[in-house]
Amino acid sequence: MASAKNARVLVVDDEADVLFALKMLLKTEVGHVVTEKNPDNLPALLDREKFDVIFLDMNFKSALNTGNEGLFWLRQILQKDKDAKVILITAYGDVELAVRSLKEGAADFIVKPWHNDKLLETLHHNLQARQPKKAGAGNTSTHKNTSTSILGESDAIKEVLYKIDKIAPTEANVLILGENGTGKELVARALHEKSFRATKPFISVDMGALTDSLFESELFGSKRGAFTDAKEDRAGRFEAANGGTLFLDEIGNISPAMQAKLLTVLQNRQVTPLGSNTPVPVDIRLVSATNEPIYELAARNQFRKDLIYRINTVEITLPPLRQREGDIELLARHFAAIYAQKNHKPEPDFAPATLQKLKQHSWPGNVRELQHAVERAIILAEGNVLQPQDFSFSPMEMATAAPATGFAPDKAVPLIEMERETIIRTLEKNKGNISRTAKELGLTRTALYRRLNKHDI
Numbered sequence: 001m002a003s004a005k006n007a008r009v010l011v012v013d014d015e016a017d018v019l020f021a022l023k024m025l026l027k028t029e030v031g032h033v034v035t036e037k038n039p040d041n042l043p044a045l046l047d048r049e050k051f052d053v054i055f056l057d058m059n060f061k062s063a064l065n066t067g068n069e070g071l072f073w074l075r076q077i078l079q080k081d082k083d084a085k086v087i088l089i090t091a092y093g094d095v096e097l098a099v100r101s102l103k104e105g106a107a108d109f110i111v112k113p114w115h116n117d118k119l120l121e122t123l124h125h126n127l128q129a130r131q132p133k134k135a136g137a138g139n140t141s142t143h144k145n146t147s148t149s150i151l152g153e154s155d156a157i158k159e160v161l162y163k164i165d166k167i168a169p170t171e172a173n174v175l176i177l178g179e180n181g182t183g184k185e186l187v188a189r190a191l192h193e194k195s196f197r198a199t200k201p202f203i204s205v206d207m208g209a210l211t212d213s214l215f216e217s218e219l220f221g222s223k224r225g226a227f228t229d230a231k232e233d234r235a236g237r238f239e240a241a242n243g244g245t246l247f248l249d250e251i252g253n254i255s256p257a258m259q260a261k262l263l264t265v266l267q268n269r270q271v272t273p274l275g276s277n278t279p280v281p282v283d284i285r286l287v288s289a290t291n292e293p294i295y296e297l298a299a300r301n302q303f304r305k306d307l308i309y310r311i312n313t314v315e316i317t318l319p320p321l322r323q324r325e326g327d328i329e330l331l332a333r334h335f336a337a338i339y340a341q342k343n344h345k346p347e348p349d350f351a352p353a354t355l356q357k358l359k360q361h362s363w364p365g366n367v368r369e370l371q372h373a374v375e376r377a378i379i380l381a382e383g384n385v386l387q388p389q390d391f392s393f394s395p396m397e398m399a400t401a402a403p404a405t406g407f408a409p410d411k412a413v414p415l416i417e418m419e420r421e422t423i424i425r426t427l428e429k430n431k432g433n434i435s436r437t438a439k440e441l442g443l444t445r446t447a448l449y450r451r452l453n454k455h456d457i
């Protein structure tokens with residue numbers, strides 16, 4: 001595997017803001033990040049340097065913003081290095097372009113605006129994938145990598161790993177249940193990578209972010225002229241996933257109208273793009289996930305029971321981290337090793353009182369929250385043994401921890417802390433449910449995700 005520390009990553013985008021944001025983000029993960037604003041400089045750059053992963057914008061602001069320029073540069077890159085891992089950055093709604101690019105050899109794509117966590121997962125996934133292909137190794141090694149990346153010694157996690165091994169090589173539709181940050185996407189990817197569809201696309205859709213008006217065109221595609229902005233035919237996510245796995249995240253959040261449309265497609269195994277009369281057959285393995293209490297919703301007639309039966313041939317439930325006390329230390333040490341290496345620090349130890357504190361915390365953001373808490377502690381800690389005050393979960397603790405970390409408070413800090421604390425409390429109250437938390441805070445889900453990223457929650 002190209003280890004992240006030694007990895008070389010290139011980002012090509014003509015928007016300075018995007019380049020800056022990606023550079024800041026990627027630098028926390030990989031040793032060498034190069035940014036390039038002008039794609040015309042690519043050939044010379046690629047002659048000089050080799051990159052493990054290349055992030056390439058598909059929508060350069062040329063006279064014709066069709067994405068063709070992105071495809072052109074993708075081909076140029078692959079001509080120079082046929083094994084290059086090119087991850088495309090596409091605008092929301094450009095799924096057809098993304099599919100064309102996958103067919104032309106792109107490794108993956110991310111959609112703007114991206115979630116930092118998801119982008120980094122895509123990066124690591126592609127760094128891992130680079131080596132086995134080159135060495136001509138079969139899928140087995142990829143499988144091993146994935147299952148070992150789901151850590152845990154609790155009975156609950158052992159049961160999950162056992163189920164993944166059993167279910168992955170089947171065609172069963174899988175419903176993954178669990179709170180925010182419990183590892184649902186990780187499990188979905190593991191199911192795909194251990195399946196016979198592993199070499200085909202894994203397409204993930206955040207259903208919670210789809211409005212009723214976008215739903216059909218995004219999932220089923222659209223024909224030219226189907227609506228005002230439909231200037232060309234576009235494939236939807238179902239077609240993009242053809243032959244592979246379609247991961248419908250946050251499925252509990254879709255409206256009754258969307259549920260009915262989804263059910264029809266799953267029954268008929270064909271999609272009819274918006275503005276077309278001709279159905280297109282699709283061959284997908286469906287994996288869905290939700291942090292909603294979907295059976296309660298069904299009992300209240302807010303979620304169709306017949307749709308549940310379609311998607312839940314097998315269920316995997318991920319328990320919240322607070323119920324897996326035995327996994328907390330293991331995960332904390334795992335993340336500590338990763339972030340210490342990334343920040344060029346020796347691997348730290350945990351004071352017994354710190355482990356006690358971590359085990360007592362309720363972890364409303366689950367494994368993702370633990371991951372971020374450990375990262376923050378490593379960056380701020382002074383010694384090589386992580387102390388309880390390196391982990392701050394409440395404003396009072398923040399205030400006492402601040403001087404110890406050498407952090408000089410300024411006027412803006414209390415407000416920021418208050419925002420962070422309010423989000424955490426509302427998340428706790430709503431048991432990690434993003435939609436309900438966003439609603440209570442008067443934010444859209446996307447705005448809440450942005451704040452979760454901003455505050456490392």
Ligand SMILES: Nc1ncnc2c1ncn2[C@@H]1O[C@H](COP(=O)(O)OP(=O)(O)OP(=O)(O)O)[C@@H](O)[C@H]1O
Pocket residue numbers: 117149150151152178179180181182183184185186187249291367368371
């Ligand atoms: N058992 C585990 N071992 C190692 N890492 C884990 C484990 N579970 C979760 N993680 C890590 O925690 C983070 C959150 O996981 P993931 O995105 O899969 O959660 P999720 O349940 O899909 O979250 P959401 O509901 O917010 O979409 C990721 O960085 C993932 O790699």
